[in-house]
Amino acid sequence: MGVNLVSLARRAPVSVYPCIGPEMLPAVEALWQARGIRLSATPRDAEILLVAGEIPDDARPALDRVHDQVPPPRAVHHWAGDGDPHDALVALRDRLARGEGLSPDRQPDEPPNEWRGKGDNGQGGKGMMGGVPYGRPMAMTDDDLRDGLALDAYSAQFGPFAPMLPPGLVLDLTLQGDVIVKAAVAAPPFPQPPEASRPAACAARLLRLLGLDGPAARVAAGRSPNAFFAVRAVPAGLGAAAPGADIRSRLRGWLADEPGTYQAPDPAQMLPGLEWHEAVLTLASYTPDALRLACLAAAEGRAA
Amino acid sequence: MMIAALNLLAMLVLGAWLAATFDRMAPALWGGRARGPLAALADGAAMLTRPATGTEKPDAMLRIGAPLLYLVLAAVGLAVVPIGPAGALIESPVGIVIWGSCEALIVIAVFMHGWAPNSPFPLIGAYRYAAIALPVMLPSMFVLIAAAIPAESLSVTAIVESQREVWNVVRQPLGLPLFVLVGLTLTLRGPMDYADGLDLAGGTSAEQGGRGRALWQMARLAMLVAFSGMAAAVFLGGPLGPVLPGPVWLWLKTALIMAVVVVLGQAVGRTPPANMLKLLWVFGLPISFLHLVAAGALALW
Numbered sequence: 032m033g034v035n036l037v038s039l040a041r042r043a044p045v046s047v048y049p050c051i052g053p054e055m056l057p058a059v060e061a062l063w064q065a066r067g068i069r070l071s072a073t074p075r076d077a078e079i080l081l082v083a084g085e086i087p088d089d090a091r092p093a094l095d096r097v098h099d100q101v102p103p104p105r106a107v108h109h110w111a112g113d114g115d116p117h118d119a120l121v122a123l124r125d126r127l128a129r130g131e132g133l134s135p136d137r138q139p140d141e142p143p144n145e146w147r148g149k150g151d152n153g154q155g156g157k158g159m160m161g162g163v164p165y166g167r168p169m170a171m172t173d174d175d176l177r178d179g180l181a182l183d184a185y186s187a188q189f190g191p192f193a194p195m196l197p198p199g200l201v202l203d204l205t206l207q208g209d210v211i212v213k214a215a216v217a218a219p220p221f222p223q224p225p226e227a228s229r230p231a232a233c234a235a236r237l238l239r240l241l242g243l244d245g246p247a248a249r250v251a252a253g254r255s256p257n258a259f260f261a262v263r264a265v266p267a268g269l270g271a272a273a274p275g276a277d278i279r280s281r282l283r284g285w286l287a288d289e290p291g292t293y294q295a296p297d298p299a300q301m302l303p304g305l306e307w308h309e310a311v312l313t314l315a316s317y318t319p320d321a322l323r324l325a326c327l328a329a330a331e332g333r334a335a
Numbered sequence: 336m337m338i339a340a341l342n343l344l345a346m347l348v349l350g351a352w353l354a355a356t357f358d359r360m361a362p363a364l365w366g367g368r369a370r371g372p373l374a375a376l377a378d379g380a381a382m383l384t385r386p387a388t389g390t391e392k393p394d395a396m397l398r399i400g401a402p403l404l405y406l407v408l409a410a411v412g413l414a415v416v417p418i419g420p421a422g423a424l425i426e427s428p429v430g431i432v433i434w435g436s437c438e439a440l441i442v443i444a445v446f447m448h449g450w451a452p453n454s455p456f457p458l459i460g461a462y463r464y465a466a467i468a469l470p471v472m473l474p475s476m477f478v479l480i481a482a483a484i485p486a487e488s489l490s491v492t493a494i495v496e497s498q499r500e501v502w503n504v505v506r507q508p509l510g511l512p513l514f515v516l517v518g519l520t521l522t523l524r525g526p527m528d529y530a531d532g533l534d535l536a537g538g539t540s541a542e543q544g545g546r547g548r549a550l551w552q553m554a555r556l557a558m559l560v561a562f563s564g565m566a567a568a569v570f571l572g573g574p575l576g577p578v579l580p581g582p583v584w585l586w587l588k589t590a591l592i593m594a595v596v597v598v599l600g601q602a603v604g605r606t607p608p609a610n611m612l613k614l615l616w617v618f619g620l621p622i623s624f625l626h627l628v629a630a631g632a633l634a635l636w
Contacts, residue, residue: 264604
């Protein structure tokens with residue numbers, strides 16, 4: 032029985048979590064349509080970490096953290112974007128099954144920093160809430176942006192390998208529920224080749240965030256999405272950089288194969304006040320290059 | 336009784352496999368690759384054999400309790416549907432009330448699942464789902480009560496009997512579409528998947544791999560079977576039909592509803608939760624209330 036389960040499991044696609052480096056977004060996005068490979072939405076559900084391209088030194092600690100979230104025994108495949116990685120991944124999975132090619136934890140299984148106790152329970156905040164005990168941010172009540180209810184605010188860093196954000200982008204966010212109340216850019220998105228900004232690629236990226244994988248595959252192949260409530264699922268006016276230039280119009284343009292010349296605003300300015308899903312859609316409604324330029328310009332502005 | 340229980344179990348397991356297979360065939364509608372009947376089993380085996388890691392300080396009881404509760408709710412919900420030759424496993428005079436309470440408790444199961452891992456994305460998924468599922472429960476009740484009016488009974492078997500001359504899908508045309516919206520919510524699918532979407536890296540499942548994930552996915556599929564069986568009984572006359580035996584008819588109709596839910600789940604976009612909340616309260620609720628009023632007026636007339 033156990034043997035049968037294992038041989039049956041071998042017929043399933045290889046489950047990989049991609050960490051996408053500079054210049055590698057189009058190559059990895061092509062894997063959505065690849066035979067025998069499944070891109071997982073979370074490292075916890077992957078067996079192999081796919082490291083695409085050269086990860087810059089700044090992002091290495093984050094890569095190690097994602098690496099350690101892939102359940103052991105795990106393997107790592109470094110891919111430069113050339114050719115179909117399917118056979119190499121299958122071979123790696125077979126080696127894993129034999130107990131070879133394992134990639135051990137890269138970080139010690141201990142808290143990110145020392146105990147910095149404060150309060151009766153040494154938790155660091157007030158009462159039973161807040162603070163950063165052992166380097167872990169805890170929620171704490173704070174004034175609310177929208178309705179005056181003092182809900183818990185939670186601050187944490189998101190990126191650079193989160194599946195819903197452009198690769199490389201690191202955001203320091205404070206959330207109340209799923210509403211972003213404060214945002215700062217800790218690192219800009221990685222540079223990507225012009226193919227990543229093709230209208231079809233950008234539209235497919237947005238459609239996947241709307242839960243439309245099938246239609247996204249059609250769009251990526253240069254065809255119409257054949258979906259219901261795709262463009263209209265994005266509320267009118269959301270992410271409007273200027274009157275009439277909202278996410279919906281950008282998606283409509285991309286679907287009509289118009290590149291558009293949209294300049295992205297600074298994420299630190301555009302994200303506060305948005306709910307998580309809206310924020311993710313807003314970021315994906317700009318080309319990765321436009322977003323990178325906006326982050327770099329904002330950083331330069333701050334430096335000056 | 337024993338046979339009816341085994342029958343229920345068989346329907347849940349076979350139905351879950353069929354639903355999972357529909358899920359893997361549907362991409363062909365968009366020119367993708369359809370995967371065959373073994374694909375669902377292979378994926379399940381891969382999940383079961385894959386290792387899993389836990390988060391720091393998870394709530395271990397809720398982590399296992401959430402999928403189990405979800406599975407039990409699917410089984411109890413399907414138990415009031417007359418699926419066998421001898422009718423339902425639980426022949427209750429208040430069948431749709433039992434189903435309704437199962438629906439409401441799904442919100443608890445999903446919330447438990449999001450709470451358990453002690454992590455932000457799952458928790459956001461849990462809260463988001465609770466906010467959306469609550470207003471979905473109300474149309475569900477209106478739709479089911481409307482179906483009970485011509486039957487003059489809250490029993491699912493009586494509702495089936497009341498469709499001997501005309502199915503509820505014809506008599507109450509808005510009922511099935513509204514109920515399918517409920518089904519998408521109960522099974523966390525496509526436009527109503529505010530719990531487990533990609534924008535939250537898998538939401539309530541974001542921290543889960545291996546057997547725990549397999550159990551959760553199985554529970555979602557089992558709930559799709561239960562929902563489809565219920566929809567087939569309430570709107571498509573359940574086991575009623577010529578020539579073929581009743582249970583076969585119910586099976587066929589259940590599979591049809593299942594296919595519709597799978598395709599809609601992959602073909603309809605997911606609007607941000609705040610917008611969905613507005614659509615549900617401003618349009619969904621009044622429409623389902625008007626539907627109930629119309630059903631009542633039709634019954635009196």
